């Protein structure tokens with residue numbers, strides 16, 4: 001079987017070109033969309049992601065603000081900074097880059113963001129509304145994955161989907177989105193027994209484990225659609241996914257690469273949701 005590589009980077013570019021026009025139209029009305037990213041500490045990976053968000057939002061003509069704070073900032077001071085951005089009408093979206101240093105209560109900070117400005121979909125109000133099927137901001141990574149599946153006309157209705165990983169930001173919301181499209185969803189995690197056998201039955205396989213090349217060829221059903229959410233560093237320092245992509249070639253019908261798959265779509269959905277807030 002020939003495996004189709006799903007080009008998340010290409011789709012992100014296509015969508016961002018269309019979004020540029022939305023930004024220009026809003027700017028003409030004096031409502032340039034503004035995104036504020038709050039970054040605590042010096043984590044190297046976080047710095048790279050934040051710089052990418054900054055570059056891409058500026059390339060689209062949006063207002064981009066990055067607030068860089070010291071790793072030892074107190075929770076009180078961080079909450080005050082969030083409140084300052086809540087009050088600033090030029091910032092339509094606020095994102096606090098995760099993870100936060102251990103002395104800070106992450107949930108408390110996420111709750112402090114005005115939920116109308118939450119472009120990650122992490123505020124409990126948005127999580128609740130999403131769960132209930134009401135309008136809400138959506139977690140950007142699974143949202144971007146749904147766009148990729150749509151772009152490649154992947155049928156989900158009645159299909160067996162396996163999501164490996166149960167995080168609040170990927171696994172849990174991903175499983176609900178797939179269920180909403182009438183897939184039959186199973187969620188697997190580190191305590192799941194017979195994972196390989198389960199995986200082998202999946203028509204749609206989403207790998208969000210956080211371990212480089214964990215999913216090998218023997219996990220994949222012939223013709224399955226494989227989504228790789230992993231962002232790991234190999235021993236040589238290369239960015240690698242949770243799936244052994246080379247091994248999956250010829251077995252999967254479709255697969256997302258790392259880099260160039262899910263990651264660029266995550267940022268794109270973040271920018272789209274910021275534009276939607278400005279509207």
Ligand SMILES: Nc1nc(=O)c2c([nH]1)NC[C@@H]1CN(c3ccc(C(=O)N[C@@H](CCC(=O)O)C(=O)O)cc3)C=[N+]21
Pocket residue numbers: 048049052095096097098099120140231239258259260261262263264265266267
């Ligand atoms: N509040 C919050 N919201 C987030 O959305 C959030 C976060 N915190 N903390 C960290 C993770 C990670 N994340 C990525 C987004 C895009 C790429 C991305 O575009 N990656 C490129 C490659 C980048 C490279 O080469 O290093 C790709 O896959 O092609 C990666 C990682 C968003 N996150």
